[in-house]
Amino acid sequence: MHPDFWQQRWANNQIGFHQATPTPLLQKHWAALGVPAAAKVFVPLCGKTLDMAWLAAQGHPVLGVELSQLAIAQFFDEHALTPDIRQSRYGTHYRAGAIEIIHGDAFALDAHALADCAAVFDRAALIALPPALRQRYMGALYPQLPSACRGLLITLEYPQQDRDGPPFSVPEDEVRTGYGSHWDIALQERRSIPPEHPGFVNGASRVDTVVYALHRR
Numbered sequence: 056m057h058p059d060f061w062q063q064r065w066a067n068n069q070i071g072f073h074q075a076t077p078t079p080l081l082q083k084h085w086a087a088l089g090v091p092a093a094a095k096v097f098v099p100l101c102g103k104t105l106d107m108a109w110l111a112a113q114g115h116p117v118l119g120v121e122l123s124q125l126a127i128a129q130f131f132d133e134h135a136l137t138p139d140i141r142q143s144r145y146g147t148h149y150r151a152g153a154i155e156i157i158h159g160d161a162f163a164l165d166a167h168a169l170a171d172c173a174a175v176f177d178r179a180a181l182i183a184l185p186p187a188l189r190q191r192y193m194g195a196l197y198p199q200l201p202s203a204c205r206g207l208l209i210t211l212e213y214p215q216q217d218r219d220g221p222p223f224s225v226p227e228d229e230v231r232t233g234y235g236s237h238w239d240i241a242l243q244e245r246r247s248i249p250p251e252h253p254g255f256v257n258g259a260s261r262v263d264t265v266v267y268a269l270h271r272r
């Protein structure tokens with residue numbers, strides 16, 4: 056997706072992906088990953104997700120990255136936090152308490168930027184990207200994370216011919232091919248989303264959500 060696409064979505068408040076509560080599948084599966092309590096968690100393409108606040112409440116420092124300055128401003132406003140601001144080669148860093156969000160391009164982050172991230176959480180990040188960018192996300196961004204890093208990945212699967220993304224359908228074989236050379240992948244849960252559920256993808260004939268645990272070799 057061109058960055059303008061996302062800037063427009065935020066400017067027009069077309070943020071149907073944003074959830075008013077933390078992701079239940081994060082709350083259900085996080086503990087089983089075994090991430091040490093004080094370990095930093097990377098949240099790529101973070102928007103203003105409440106998952107960052109939930110992870111911080113578990114004791115984790117959080118590092119988000121987000122293209123939209125509006126999203127970042129709304130996150131801190133809505134949590135009544137006034138962030139400290141600094142610049143780096145990765146963008147503008149906003150930090151309040153345990154939560155730091157880089158206003159910048161996730162694809163510009165390197166191993167130095169992510170060196171102390173012991174875990175990664177992806178909800179609505181991989182599936183927000185069209186196929187070529189997904190290859191870059193899995194094949195170029197994730198390898199910047201340190202060895203032994205753990206991750207929780209939540210995807211959607213539906214017949215892609217039913218509608219265009221985002222969100223895109225990301226089949227299990229694409230996840231296994233995309234991450235398999237550097238990460239061990241364990242399917243934690245596959246669940247059908249009923250049409251009346253807010254997480255259902257409009258225009259799709261059926262939708263599954265799939266949760267994977269990742270472990271960087």
Ligand SMILES: C[S@@+](CC[C@H](N)C(=O)[O-])C[C@H]1O[C@@H](n2cnc3c(N)ncnc32)[C@H](O)[C@@H]1O
Binds near residue numbers: 180
């Ligand atoms: C579908 S939203 C999901 C946000 C969040 N993960 C959530 O669960 O609410 C995708 C977000 O990624 C951001 N984004 C897209 N491409 C990006 C990039 N290359 N670098 C950083 N953020 C990006 C968009 O601005 C948007 O807020």
